[in-house]
Amino acid sequence: MSNTLVKVSGLNKSFSIPDGMFGKKKMLKAVHDVSFAIPEGKTFSLVGESGCGKSTTGRLISRLLLPSEGEIWIDGEEISKRKESQLKAMRKKVQMIFQDPYASLNPRMKIRDIVGEPLVIHTKLSKVERNKAVSEMLEVVGLSEYHADQYAHEFSGGQRQRIGIARALIMKPQLIIADEPVSALDVSIQSQILNLLKDLQSEFHLTYLFISHDLSVVEHISDHIGVMYLGTIVESGPKEVIFTNPTHPYTKALLSSIPIPDPRLRRERIVLQGDLPSPVNPPPGCRFHTRCPVAMDICKVTEPPVKKVITADHLVACHLIE
Numbered sequence: 001m002s003n004t005l006v007k008v009s010g011l012n013k014s015f016s017i018p019d020g021m022f023g024k025k026k027m028l029k030a031v032h033d034v035s036f037a038i039p040e041g042k043t044f045s046l047v048g049e050s051g052c053g054k055s056t057t058g059r060l061i062s063r064l065l066l067p068s069e070g071e072i073w074i075d076g077e078e079i080s081k082r083k084e085s086q087l088k089a090m091r092k093k094v095q096m097i098f099q100d101p102y103a104s105l106n107p108r109m110k111i112r113d114i115v116g117e118p119l120v121i122h123t124k125l126s127k128v129e130r131n132k133a134v135s136e137m138l139e140v141v142g143l144s145e146y147h148a149d150q151y152a153h154e155f156s157g158g159q160r161q162r163i164g165i166a167r168a169l170i171m172k173p174q175l176i177i178a179d180e181p182v183s184a185l186d187v188s189i190q191s192q193i194l195n196l197l198k199d200l201q202s203e204f205h206l207t208y209l210f211i212s213h214d215l216s217v218v219e220h221i222s223d224h225i226g227v228m229y230l231g232t233i234v235e236s237g238p239k240e241v242i243f244t245n246p247t248h249p250y251t252k253a254l255l256s257s258i259p260i261p262d263p264r265l266r267r268e269r270i271v272l273q274g275d276l277p278s279p280v281n282p283p284p285g286c287r288f289h290t291r292c293p294v295a296m297d298i299c300k301v302t303e304p305p306v307k308k309v310i311t312a313d314h315l316v317a318c319h320l321i322e
Helices: 054-061 088-093 111-122 127-140 145-149 157-169 187-204 215-221 239-244 249-256
Strands: 004-018 025-039 043-047 069-074 094-097 175-179 207-212 224-229 232-238 306-308 315-317
Touching: 004 054, 004 207, 025 054, 025 207, 025 224, 025 232, 043 054, 043 215, 054 069, 054 175, 054 207, 088 094, 088 111, 094 157, 111 127, 111 145, 111 157, 127 145, 127 157, 157 187, 187 215, 207 215, 215 239, 224 239, 224 249, 232 239, 232 249
Parallel strands: 043 207, 043 224, 094 175, 175 207
Antiparallel strands: 004 025, 004 069, 224 232, 232 315, 306 315
């Protein structure tokens, strides 16, 4: 059995935002009571609509954001309350791949300097040693040594994302947080990057937190999946269970929207009514009840407990579960 590398418990994040023109503030509740664990060497994916809090969760775990409440354990160390000056050692273990492969690369820096910058910060390697490490890492991600002296604008989107991956891997981290890493790429390039990520996971024994809104992408790369809605995880479990036996009404609606490549086949589409509620003023009880086709009276007043369903690690927050 794999050891648990990442454990998140009761994670919450609220942002103070302006309310009107008189300096008043209101709280935007981006992440609410999120808990999950990621075994070493596995991929846990967070999936959901835009604005559901999945990217914020990734930034909390990487400590780019400070949690409002909750605990974050990485490799046996609790990091949620640590000061920025105490996080340098953790930064070597946790790296991010960002959604936009162009905006995340400094246009004024050569690729050699972009990929090698973590080595300057975290190691005492000489310039020659750093350049050698950068050249080797570029080869690993499918680029060549001569690319090191070029700038980001000279590359395609897929190549830029490979550069971002090389930068994330240069410190040989344990955890990679991939925030929508293929959503800005063409479909044919998406498959190349996903296959690269899987190959690198096997080669370097990486653990992934993969964030996406695309269930077909998630199905390709995940071991476990957490389905998020309005800041909270409504269902989580092994990939096979989520795709073959979805239990929460929101999960079922998401799965029903996946296109089927065979035009002779049809799937009953579950169309959710209404708009996503505001995280500034989330509905009471179950946050999904305003759009749920099978909502009951209790859903409007009482937050559903998390229950085990198919297996011990298949968890669902829904009053319909006995």
